[in-house]
Amino acid sequence: MERLTVERPDHLPLIIDRLRVRRDFLSAAKARKWAVPGLVLQARQRRAHEAVPANHARVGFTVTKKVGKxxxxxxxxxxxxxxxxxxxxxxxxxGYDYVLIGREGSITRPFPDLKADLLAALAKVHSSSPKSPSKGSGPRPAPM
Incomplete structure (x- = not known):
């Protein structure tokens, strides 16, 4: 999967490239993420000054040793x-970079379920609602 081209409604084709540089994976790790049973999706919108054409999306894959041999x-x-x-x-x-992280259940999960997982994760990371604050963030209440 080096390069895929598909016509989009806005008449500019979306070209899918691969993420290969560690720095890009680390940048995606700091961005929005969503975990579903079959995978974890990290998605980062690239900045305008980055040297990747605007009509490109990039994707990277990672699976840790915890998953298996x-x-x-x-x-x-x-x-x-x-x-x-x-x-x-x-x-x-x-203009997005995506990282798909395999989970332990990815190997046994039925293929249609994996596809549904990715679609659900894409919908969540692209939703306009901001990330909910993590537990313990924000101002502390005044002591009594």
Whole structure:
């Protein structure tokens, strides 16, 4: 999956490239994320000054050793690449970097469920509602 091109309604094709540089993965880790049973999706909107064309979306994949041995991790990555190739051209947004993180259940989860997981995660990270504050953030109440 080096490069996919699909015509979009705004007449500029969305081109899907791969994330390969560690710095890009770290930047995506600081952005919006959503966990679903089959995967974790991290999505970051790129800034205008970055050297990637605006009509490109980039995707990266990672699976930790916690998921299994190398042959299991490679199979999970192949499954994630397949759903990304199928769904991101229609559901991804231009100017975004996506990282799909495989989970322990990714290997046994049915393929249609993995696709539904990715669609749900994309909908959540692209929703206009801001992230809810984490527990304990914000001002503390005054002591009595």
């Amino acid at each position: 190398s042959h299991v991790r490679n199979r999970v990555k192949r499954r994630l690449r397949a759903i990304a190739a199928e769904l991101l051209p229609q559901s991804g947004l231009k």
